[in-house]
Each structure stands twice: as structure tokens, then as C-alpha cells.
Amino acid sequence: MTTSLLYQTIYQLSTEKGIDAQIIISAVEDAILVATRKYYKTSEDLQSHFNKDTGLVEVHAVKKVVEDVQDSDHEISLEDARKYDPEAAVEGEVRILKPTDVLGRIAAQAAKQVIFQKVREAERDQVYAEYNQRVGELVNCTVKRMEGPDVIMDLGRTEARMPRKEQSRLETYQIGDRVRAVIKEVDRAARGPQVVVSRADGLLVRKLFEMEVPEVYDSTVVIKAIAREAGERTKVAVYSKDADVDCVGACVGMKGMRVQSIIRELRGEKIDIIEYNDDALIFAANALSPAKINHVSVLDMAEKHLEVIVDDTQLSLAIGKKGQNVRLAAKLLAWHIDIKSEEEKRQEIESQMAAMALRGAPISELKGLGDKTLAKLREHGIESVEQLSQMTPEDLMQIQGVGEKTVDRIRRVVTDYFERDEAGEAAAEAGPEVEAAGQDLEEAATPAVAPTPDAEAAAGSLVAEEASAPEEATGGEEATGPETAVESTPAPEESSQLADSSETIQTKTPEGEGEGESKDEPATSGEGGGGA
Numbered sequence: 001m002t003t004s005l006l007y008q009t010i011y012q013l014s015t016e017k018g019i020d021a022q023i024i025i026s027a028v029e030d031a032i033l034v035a036t037r038k039y040y041k042t043s044e045d046l047q048s049h050f051n052k053d054t055g056l057v058e059v060h061a062v063k064k065v066v067e068d069v070q071d072s073d074h075e076i077s078l079e080d081a082r083k084y085d086p087e088a089a090v091e092g093e094v095r096i097l098k099p100t101d102v103l104g105r106i107a108a109q110a111a112k113q114v115i116f117q118k119v120r121e122a123e124r125d126q127v128y129a130e131y132n133q134r135v136g137e138l139v140n141c142t143v144k145r146m147e148g149p150d151v152i153m154d155l156g157r158t159e160a161r162m163p164r165k166e167q168s169r170l171e172t173y174q175i176g177d178r179v180r181a182v183i184k185e186v187d188r189a190a191r192g193p194q195v196v197v198s199r200a201d202g203l204l205v206r207k208l209f210e211m212e213v214p215e216v217y218d219s220t221v222v223i224k225a226i227a228r229e230a231g232e233r234t235k236v237a238v239y240s241k242d243a244d245v246d247c248v249g250a251c252v253g254m255k256g257m258r259v260q261s262i263i264r265e266l267r268g269e270k271i272d273i274i275e276y277n278d279d280a281l282i283f284a285a286n287a288l289s290p291a292k293i294n295h296v297s298v299l300d301m302a303e304k305h306l307e308v309i310v311d312d313t314q315l316s317l318a319i320g321k322k323g324q325n326v327r328l329a330a331k332l333l334a335w336h337i338d339i340k341s342e343e344e345k346r347q348e349i350e351s352q353m354a355a356m357a358l359r360g361a362p363i364s365e366l367k368g369l370g371d372k373t374l375a376k377l378r379e380h381g382i383e384s385v386e387q388l389s390q391m392t393p394e395d396l397m398q399i400q401g402v403g404e405k406t407v408d409r410i411r412r413v414v415t416d417y418f419e420r421d422e423a424g425e426a427a428a429e430a431g432p433e434v435e436a437a438g439q440d441l442e443e444a445a446t447p448a449v450a451p452t453p454d455a456e457a458a459a460g461s462l463v464a465e466e467a468s469a470p471e472e473a474t475g476g477e478e479a480t481g482p483e484t485a486v487e488s489t490p491a492p493e494e495s496s497q498l499a500d501s502s503e504t505i506q507t508k509t510p511e512g513e514g515e516g517e518s519k520d521e522p523a524t525s526g527e528g529g530g531g532a
Contacts, residue, residue, distance in 0.1 A: 004052060004053060004056075006028075007025075007050075007052045007055060013119070017123050018123075018157060019122045019123055020122075023118070023119075024119060025050050026118070027114065027115045029048040029050050029057055030114055031110070031112070031113075031114035032048050033046055033048040033059060034110060034111065035103050035110050035111045036098055036103065038107060038110065039102065040098065042073065044061040044062075044063070044074070045061065045063070045073075045074060046059055046060070046061055046062075047060050047062055047095075048060075058097065058100075059098040061096040062094075063076040063096065064076070064091070064092075065078055065090050066078075066091070067090060078090055084096055124194060127194055127195070128186055128194060130157075131194070131195050132186045135186065136182060136207075138181075138182055138204070138207040138211070139160075139183060140178060140179075140180055141154060141155050141160060142154045142177070142179075143174065143178075144175070145175060146173075146175075149164035150164065151173050152192075153179075153181070158193065158194075158195060159193040160181075160193055160195040160196065161190075161192060161193040162181065162199065163196065165200070166184060167199060167200060167230075168199050168200055168230040168231040168266070168267065169230060169232065170232075170268070170269075171231065171267055179199065180204070180208075181198060182197065182198055182204045182207060184197060184198040184201060184203075200230035200231075201228075202228040202234070205226055205266070205271075206223055206226060208266075209223060209251065209262065212253075212261055213250060215240075215247075216250075216251070219241070220245055221240050221245065221247045221251065222238065222240075224237045224239050224276040225333075225334075226332075227328040227331035230269070231266075231269055232270065232324065233269065233272065233325075233328060234266075234269060235272045235331075236251070236273050236274065237274050237287070237332055238276060239275070248273050248274075248275055251273045252273060259271055272289065272328075274286045274287055274332070280298070280306070280333065280335060281296040281298070284296050284335065287328075287332050287333055288318050288329050290317065291317040291318035292310065292311070292314050293309075293314075293318070294311060294342065295308070295309040297309075304336060305335070305338070306335050306338065307337075308339045308340070309342060310340075310341060312341045315339065315341045318339050363377055363378070363382060363385055363388055365385065366385065366413045367417075368412070368413040368416070369410065369413055373409075376400070376401050376402060385417060388410070388414060389414050389418070393407050396410060
């Protein structure tokens, strides 16, 4: 059976567009139906049918057969109905052919527009049905043209659109460039290309890892989270289901070959591969690499708020350029992160402790205020020294029973309290230094070495000479005896010098004794001098 030329054309068009031929035939039928209705300007119930053999579209007016005609557009008498169909009967239907060869150019143009619209809608439905199931898939596309900030990509059967927000910041595109992108979404209501592709989404990094790393493809290594700033840096958290497989090493590859291929595809974007941990504190420390973390604590579990303490030298590294490192780590964890240095944390704790100390001191600690005055202050809600110190004399004067003298006394007592507090802190700070100084003095006064035998013999002879001195010596002379005995011992300076070497000790000890005897000569008798 031969088919008409029109049907062959419709079949060819359906093959090119990838849509069903019946959809195009229905579009042609609807177009001729609209043109016929406009030409005849009637409200009759019209139906169209495409004849594949002749290539003509036949239009019929369908009317109901009745005995008494009330609506001539939709009803027909039995006598008139049998002119078109001899077998027509009451309550039946009759089809009346409407000539279409009388349709003019305007009707043909209207039919053409209807056909184009129907075909376009069918094509869009076909694209949506196909690509809506492929959202998240990695596709190869070619840059076709530029439309303002958007880049139009050629996917083969259809076009795709890459908006500015889905483009990498550091990438530029030229017509004809071949790139890899992921299908982000399919917009059915878009006027232009329905398929939206992206090179800035973290899903692109995930698909590239699945291509390059077999362990990720077979789910031995799982990518738990990705935080990305396209064109600059990406953090990837990975986890291994097999204890014998190093998740980070598998993603990096031998000499970094696997991750380097991904970096080249992303045009030099930096990638940090981090080991995932269920413990948020350990995961946070890993996510802030390459900075070294000293301590991580949870401030608010409900609000997911963390505090991270680092060394002063690591603070800038932990924060990153323009806060990039901590911002990506916060995205990776889905927690809010506060980073502080050790010095900042120490100052914060000191200020909190000082505030707590002042705030917690009751007014009963103030010495010099009577019970009645304290009772009046408590009646007005003044319970702590901090509250009392912040009140002005005018505020105190408003308390019943408190006069100028009482205000002056309160001021003096509060001032004395804070001065005692400051003095106590200063003493506490100076205590270790004074104690250390006392220990140094004790060590200096203690002989470093035991006295030599020669020194003991010299000391014994000196004591014997003192004992043989005349009893009629004056009180001043008697006083010199102990002085001589004291001076005969090595001086602290000599003792420190004696600690240097044993030879120096033995040499200087007799000299010290001789000097002691020469100094006693004027105060002793001739016998003492002769003995010397």
C-alpha cells in the first residue's frame, strides 16, 4: 500500500526530532480543524481525520438526529440526515463533510503555526522525559554559543544552558571547547533550553572521583560530604568500609596520580581529602587541616556550635585566605565554628574569672559597714560588691536612712575592699619569685664542698690560741675572739671559688686563715701576736 508524500514527510520529521509520528499527525489534524472553524465561523462540533493514502485531512461536522430540531448547529432532522447517510436513525449521529479546499492563505498560515507549536511542545516533552531521569549524571558537551552571561552547550540531541552561577570562577569558555558537566536540573517551563548543566556543583567532584577511583565506584570508599568553592578549593570527606583500605590514600593514588587528573579537569582547583569521623570533634580537627588544632569543644549541641583553639602561629592558617578554610570546614560539618588562639582564650577566661569573682562577692564581705546599713542595702536589691561599686552617691542617697556620712563610709569601705583584692593578687604573683630568691640565698650560704684536712687543722690551732689569751683582756678584746673565729671561716665568695676545683680550694683556705690572724693582732696581747 502506497502512502502519500505528506505522510512520508511527517515520518521523516518524527525520526529527526525523536518523537512519535502520531504526535505530528495529531498536530496537523488540529491545525486544519482550527483553520476550518475560523473559515466557516461556526460553533458546530467539528472533527478532523488524516488520510494516509491520499494525504488529505478530512473535516466533518457531527450532528445528532432528532425529530424536532431545536439547535441547528448540533441537531439535524431525520429527513435531512438521510441525505448524507441513508441508514441514519433517530437518536443517532450523522457526519457531514466540510470542504477544506476552500481554505485560503490566512487559514494555511494559522495551520502552520499550530503545527509548529504542537511539534515544539512534543519535542520539549520528549526532552523532559529523557533528561529528567538523568539529573546528576556526568555528560560531555560542547560549547555552542554565548547568550549574555549564559553558555549554551550542545548535548547532541538537544541543547543545555549553563548559567553564570553554575560556572567556575576561574574558567573561560570558547566556542567549540569540550567540557564535562553534570546535569543540575531540567526546567520544563523554561523558554530556552530546558536542561541546566553545572561545573560549580560539588556533584561534579563526586562523579569525577567515581571515574578515577575504583574504590569510590564500587562503594568501598564512600564520599560522605563535599564542600566546594568552585575554582579555588574543595574539601572532600571520605570514609572506608573496609578496615584494610586507606580511604585517603585510595583517593590520592600512587604519587597523587588519581587526584591530579581530577585537578586538571577542574583547571587547577585545590582539593583537600579528609578522613571522615562520626565524632564531630575529631572530624572538625581533620576538616581544618592543614592547621594543627589544640582543642575542640562543643558550645551548644542543639545549635551545632563548636569552639576550636589553636596556637597563635596557627591561627591565620586555620582561618585561611579570606576565611576560606574555616568556611569550607563549617560547610563540611554543617556546624558553626569559632576559632580562637591560645592567647585570646586565656584572656577570655581571665576576664570571666575576674567578673565572676567580683560578681560573686556578697556585701557582707565588706568590713566597716554595720548590720543596719547592710540590711538597708539588701532591701533595695543590692546583694554584691559589684552592684554597690556601680552605684553613684545620688543613687545611694535615695535609699531611706542613708545620708552623706554613710555614703562616704560606703565609698571608703568599697575602695579598701578592691585595694585589698589587688594587693592579694600582687602578692600571689610575687610569691613564687620571693620563694625562689630565698632558695638561691640558702644555696649560696651552704658550703659547696667539705673542708679539707689542712683547713680543719688551721682552724683548730686558731681556737687554741684564742683559749690561751690573757684573761685581763678588755671586753672589746673579748668581743674580737668570736669575730676572729667567724672571719677565719671561708667567705661565701671564696666558697664559690673553692667549688671550681680542688686545688684552688686547698690553696685559698690557708690564705683566708692568715688574713684572719693578721686582723686580730691589734686587738690581742703580745702572746697572741707571738703565737701568730
